[in-house]
Amino acid sequence: MSSPQLFLDEPFRSLWAAQDPFAAVEALQGTVYRELEGRRTLRTEVAGRGYFVKIHRGVGCAEIVKNLLSLRLPVLGAENEWLAIRRLTEIGVDTMRVVAYGLRGSNPARQRSFIVSEELAPTVSLEDYCLDWPNNPPAVGLKRALIRRVAWIAGSMHRAGVNHRDLYICHFLLHLDSPPTPATLRLSLIDLHRAQLRTATPRRWRDKDLAALYFSVLDVPLTTRDLLRFLTAYFARPLRLVLREEEALLGDLAQERQRLQKRFARKSAAGEMT
The missing domain is CATH 1.10.510.10 (Transferase(Phosphotransferase) domain 1)
Known part of the structure; x- marks a missing residue:
């Protein structure tokens, strides 16, 4: 099994100190924008500041096969978004600022991941x-x-x-x-x-x-x-x-x-x- 990938910036570095980040992110409360079997998107607040949270719980083999048969590439987790944000930031394109990211598991169907970004406001x-x-x-x-x-x-x-x-x-x-x-x-x-x-x-x-x-x-x-x-x-x-x-x-x-x-x-x- 591959080692988990983990990045934590403030305030989540302090907020989740000595906690399992994969359990802590599931406990976050807020306004839920999307709730699917394998994915959850919500807005939460920490110390009066807004953050958007995307949690991926693994899409399952059936969903991967269904997407491939429909000639669509399935979204397997948060890694692509994490990498895309990093690359766009490197070339000077304004985008989201990630304050927490994690990926655990090597099986794409069961992989768990999350990404938390600062709310862009106003x-x-x-x-x-x-x-x-x-x-x-x-x-x-x-x-x-x-x-x-x-x-x-x-x-x-x-x-x-x-x-x-x-x-x-x-x-x-x-x-x-x-x-x-x-x-x-x-x-x-x-x-x-x-x-x-x-x-x-x-x-x-x-x-x-x-x-x-x-x-x-x-x-x-x-x-x-x-x-x-x-x-x-x-x-x-x-x-x-x-x-x-x-x-x-x-x-x-x-x-x-x-x-x-x-x-x-x-x-x-x-x-x-x-």
Whole structure:
């Protein structure tokens, strides 16, 4: 049996002194956001400060087989999120700060793990921040700065060999310590439990992330110039080269957008008829 992996920072280093961290994390109380047989997510408070806790109890052989037969990669525990956060922090991408992490067991079906991160507050998700843009457009400079920052985060992540697998704008948090301006805005990328890490991100997984991001801004009033601005910042290359070298990607994204728009139009029409 492999040795447990364990990282504890304050306040949990002191709070769990002389305790089994794997038992102590199970005893934490708070607001539960998700409760499944193999996973629990909650928000807890220690000394007036908020923390998010994810506990993985092993998914079981049946769940692993079911995911593989569906051509999906199962989430086996907290290790991928721990490693992804470390790598993003190394390259300067703002993300969660881990204060406790543990992994025990070598059998993926029975492995137990947990990760505790500081609550990022005050923040708002980009999805919520953009909701009123059709009625209340942001200042042009701020919108362009946000586009460039999202593009830089996505590009930096992919160039560092990380793909998110849930890259929607709801997983970008805008910090509100002070009113965001083009010069001071700060975005953090969260929810990395499905992330994959390699020495280089395969084109297939890069494009899946970009398609997800593109889909998540369908209701955000972005112009063609805004999208071109994103591509220039994401690829960090002149636009003329991007348009020439990434022609296949751009075609795929356009088709995916049309497909999703038609799909949701059909769903809306069906809802109105019932």
